[in-house]
Amino acid sequence: MTTREPLAVELQRGLLVNVVDQVGEGVAVFDMEDTVVYANAALADIQGTSVDHIIGQPLSAFIPEPPPGAEEERAAAEQSGDGLLRARMVARRVDGSPVDVAITVSPLHDDDGEQIGRIVIVRDITLRRVLEDQLERAALHxxxxxxxxxxxxxxxxxxxxxxxxxxxxxxxxxxxxxxxxxxxxxxxxxxxxxxxxxxxxxxxxxxxxxxxxxxxxxxxxxxxxxxxxxxxxxxxxxxxxxxxxxxxxxxxxxxxxxxxxxxxxxxxxxxxxxxxxxxxxxxxxxxxxxxxxxxxxxxxxxxxxxxxxxxxxxxxxx
Known part of the structure; x- marks a missing residue:
């Protein structure tokens, strides 16, 4: 009978990737040149394509025009304690159609504490935005x-x-x-x-x-x-x-x-x-x-x- 390795070891050996692949929110990892080095299936669904197509793409392929002040906010966030940046914006699917998303960007560090990339979590809020618009219209009409x-x-x-x-x-x-x-x-x-x-x-x-x-x-x-x-x-x-x-x-x-x-x-x-x-x-x-x-x-x-x-x-x- 083989002895099962501790969960922490399994996570380090790849199970964590499988977990991320199954979550409902889109997850991407960008290197310091803002190129995608990892993406999960949920992000592919949001973008209307495959994971293989996303890998190697620049950030601008998903978010062509960041919201006003996004670069300044990201720079300020990276200089602060947690380095988190949260925003709502309109992204573009591969076919060019818009999709309302909420994103969270956080820095990715190596074991020595040096930043080696960014983790981006993307949530499709299209339905939520539609409901918000409907509620706002109902309140004003x-x-x-x-x-x-x-x-x-x-x-x-x-x-x-x-x-x-x-x-x-x-x-x-x-x-x-x-x-x-x-x-x-x-x-x-x-x-x-x-x-x-x-x-x-x-x-x-x-x-x-x-x-x-x-x-x-x-x-x-x-x-x-x-x-x-x-x-x-x-x-x-x-x-x-x-x-x-x-x-x-x-x-x-x-x-x-x-x-x-x-x-x-x-x-x-x-x-x-x-x-x-x-x-x-x-x-x-x-x-x-x-x-x-x-x-x-x-x-x-x-x-x-x-x-x-x-x-x-x-x-x-x-």
Whole structure:
């Protein structure tokens, strides 16, 4: 009966390589010239090729363009105590397709403590990145219409106000409210109301530029943010396009119905987003008081001048 050698000895004789070959994360060893001298099967799977093809390849064959600052970070890491470098980046498979990866780079030393290479551990996080993107989108978009929600609109409006303050150019907010939407919900049910909102979002998307923001504030209220507005006529033209898009009847099941909208337009170049939204909201209510399918244009300054005790209160929405 033969005596089995201690596990530590077996590891030194090659079992360790077999262990690494079976782990789920990609592992590669690079020499000091950043050439692959060892790769496991998991790394080959991530890269879409064979281990034999990877051996002898330079680091740039897998990561053509390291993320900004990677070389500086690696140099700093190698001068620090543990020498670890962690990063997330987009790598390239052999066929050129991208793959999201998380990598950990650590120095490899010989028995005398001299660095002789680097160990790179690669984890495919493509699915994780997809899930993260989905969660981020869900947090910033309305689930019914897939439009930006109030949170994303607030962020974009804040940045737009900063840019307008620097450039001196105006921006515009169009506050849109569907006329008679409550009556539609009462008569046809909330499922019909939801379908009208979805169809409305699809129609209005076609009326704004790619750089504009069409968002759903909630209920039947939508907002369009226009940046780099040259004059008051530009947002007015956009408002007219929005109203024209609402003219064709909506088909809900076997029913056809006409829905109009009231739009308040507010212009501004400085101030707070709350003030600009308030100005647009006030203009929208003024449009509703004058009849369905109307547009009222105002400015933050005009609303502030009208904010007096005897000012007419908002009327109820219809």
């Amino acid at each position: 309305d689930p019914l219409t897939d439009l930006p929600n109030r949170r994303l609109l607030s962020d974009r409006l804040e940045h737009a106000l900063d840019r307008a303050a620097r450039s001196g150019r105006s921006l515009a907010v169009l506050f849109i409210d569907l006329d008679g939407f409550k009556a539609v919900n009462d008569a046809y049910g909330h499922d019909a109301g939801d379908e009208i909102l979805r169809q409305t979002a699809d129609r209005l998307r076609e009326c704004v530029r790619q750089e504009d923001t069409l968002a759903r504030m909630g209920g039947d209220e939508l907002v369009v943010l226009l940046e780099e507005v040259a004059n008051a006529n530009e947002p007015l033209q956009t408002a007219h396009r929005l109203l024209r898009a609402m003219e064709p009847p909506f088909t809900i099941g076997d029913s056809r119905m006409t829905i109009t909208a009231s739009i308040g337009v507010a212009l501004g170049a400085a101030g707070s987003q709350r003030a600009l939204l308030h100005a647009a909201d006030e203009a929208m209510y003024a449009a509703k008081r004058s009849g369905p399918g109307r547009i009222v244009v105002t400015s933050m300054e005009a609303v502030a001048a009208d904010a007096r005790p005897d000012a007419s209160p908002k009327g109820p929405k219809s």
